[in-house]
Amino acid sequence: MVVIIGGGISGLSLAYYLRKQGVPFKLIEKSKQTGGYIRSIRQKEYLFEEGPNSLLVDAEVQSLLDELQLSSEIVEAHAVSKKRYILRQGEYRALPASPLSLLANGFFSWKAKLDIFRELSRPAAPQTGESVAAFFERRFGKEVVDYAVTPFVSGIYAGDPYRLRIDKVFPQMVEYEQNYGSVLKGFIKNKGGARRRSLSFRNGMQTLPERLTQVIKEDLLLGVSVKRIEKQEGAWVVYLDQGEPIRASQIVLSVGAHEAAQLLPAQYEAAKEAWQQVYYPPLAVVHSVYYKPQFKQKPEGFGALHPAVENSFSLGSIWSSSIFPERCKDNEVLITTFVGGALQANKVQYDDRRIMHEINLELKQLLHIQGVPVLQRISRWEKAIPQYHDYMDAVEAHAKQLQAEGIHVHANWIGGVSMPDCIKKGKRLAEALAQKIKVS
Ligand SMILES: Cc1cc2nc3c(=O)[nH]c(=O)nc-3n(C[C@H](O)[C@H](O)[C@H](O)COP(=O)(O)OP(=O)(O)OC[C@H]3O[C@@H](n4cnc5c(N)ncnc54)[C@H](O)[C@@H]3O)c2cc1C
Structure with missing residues (x-):
């Protein structure tokens, strides 16, 4: 049995793909409705999206x-x-x-255009955990950081490009630099992605979690909060604020990083500390x-x-x-x-x-x-939105270590914040868990 804690898009999509794989699970969501950050408000003729648009x-x-x-x-x-x-x-x-029309359009100064053009031949540097701003400044110059990168990053993460890590938030840019020697060349070779x-x-956006919920509703406990998890005789026991505890071989944490840290048993002190650091x-x-x-x-x-x-x-x-x-x-x-x-x-x-x-x-x-x-x-x-800063190396390392114990993190604070990221990670984790459960 897999217990998924948290019924946002991450937990729901995992539940959906586990159902497809025929893996038994229970999804536990503390609110009266699923969807987490996805909140569509219908008010007369208006549709207001409080989360994703x-x-x-x-x-x-x-x-x-x-x-x-x-x-x-x-x-x-x-x-x-x-x-x-x-x-x-x-x-x-x-x-x-498009990145290539940057040169033709009058948006950037001539100096910035020259910097952009030079990016094609600027040598690649080894990746050392640079920030988004440092990476783009090195490759394209400061004006591109100020007028393209910073606003773009605030549009997705509401974040600080001087603290967000390039390899965590835009891994494809790093790949382009490493594989093609230039970000622009990478774009050209991959036809813009x-x-x-x-x-x-x-x-509204809530339609998606609602439809996923309909499909998995027999295995959903709604309005039930997980209080703690404990390992007993080789299996996990999930304690709830109401009803009987549930035994599980695998636990999936699809809650925020701070809630996940609270749920982890005391013996995982280092992981708890690392996850508490995630800044929202x-x-x-x-x-x-x-x-x-x-x-x-x-x-x-x-x-x-x-x-x-x-x-x-x-x-x-x-x-x-x-x-x-x-x-x-x-x-x-x-x-x-x-x-x-x-x-x-x-x-x-x-x-x-x-x-x-x-x-x-x-x-x-x-x-x-x-x-x-x-x-x-x-x-x-x-x-x-969780920010992928320098602490992410430790955050990810602890999550990886815990997999061997049957604890998995599947939420927007590791591996991508967007809804498509959460859905795709859910599919991959469902396949991995199905494999693991078949083998054991
Ligand atoms: C303002 C805003 C705009 C955004 N815009 C976009 C956009 O346009 N496009 C896009 O792709 N993405 C967008 N995002 C990002 C995306 O919406 C989120 O990253 C994603 O929805 C997170 O899903 P999740 O399931 O990982 O986490 P959450 O949605 O946080 O779900 C976690 C769930 O766990 C539950 N929970 C917590 N503790 C417990 C417990 N102890 N027991 C049981 N349940 C518990 C919570 O109630 C919650 O339902 C936006 C985010 C925000 C905030």
Whole structure:
């Protein structure tokens, strides 16, 4: 028996693939609903995503959606969302669509363009656990770090590129440098990387965990919290806040790093300490609805990111109704703005009124909006996205050691934070566990 603790996308996708493999399991989720960070709020004609806004789909994720018969629920991102903007000298400027068009587009200075061109022949260096910023500065120069890398990293991790490790967050970039001698050459050889499309669902992102939950519901304990785990006579015993303890040969921790550290028995002190170090910066997510006539020109594109050097209030916004028009009324515009993250964590302490006021001023100035939003709501994540800093070597090493004891980490704090990462890791772990259980 496998016990999975935590019913976010990681735990659910593992449960789904274990079911396919015919491996017996129980999934335990402490909340009254599954999905973890995936939270879609339906409010009259509006759909507000408090967590992930969209899912990037490649062939592997598509086959999961097909198996779950979700095709009629899918809403494709509007073509206009291929356009992305970056704040530069107080104005939104279109970001070049591909790494190669960086040279042709007027976004970067001539010096930066020369640095980008020189990347093709700059010698590769051995990987020594560099930060994302150090890696890109070495290969492309500071302007690329300030105006492309920092905002991109804040768009995915709400993170600090000077602390995030390149080999943990963008391993493909390291691979390109090592295998082709240049990141750009790697992009050219791999034709810009795997093709992926961005989508959501008619009733929001929560559709995916809900459908997975339907499939595995007989083996789900909902609203039940795991209190501790203990090894007794060679098997694991999982103690719950209600009901009988469950015996298991394999335990999967699909909870946050700090919860995982608390659940580990005292004898794994070093692992507990390492996992407690994982930093989750706070994040506020603000949804603002405007009438279309409030804009001189309504925003069209995926959204805009704000480089730290621009000293703006927010990290940037997703122009939600431009990507998914059905998320608000026809005559309205919905914008989702992010505040805080690793570089501006203190701002999440501000009260709701102050955050909304600052955002209104910023959006008004940048998007030339008349007046204030007709509707606005804020949600906060005290611990948002786990940051892959230097401690990750120890975090991963302890997780690896524990596998031999029958404890597995399968969550967004190791091996990738995105939903597709969590799904793919779930599939691989299910295959490995099926193999292990067959052999024993
Ligand atoms: C604001 C925001 C925006 C994002 N945007 C995107 C995006 O657009 N695209 C994308 O791909 N990714 C995005 N992500 C990342 C992605 O959503 C998360 O990394 C992913 O959903 C994490 O899933 P998980 O299952 O690993 O963890 P979680 O979702 O944290 O699930 C863990 C679960 O464990 C449960 N639990 C905890 N302790 C116990 C216990 N003792 N007993 C039982 N259950 C327990 C919790 O209740 C929770 O349900 C975003 C994240 C955030 C915060």
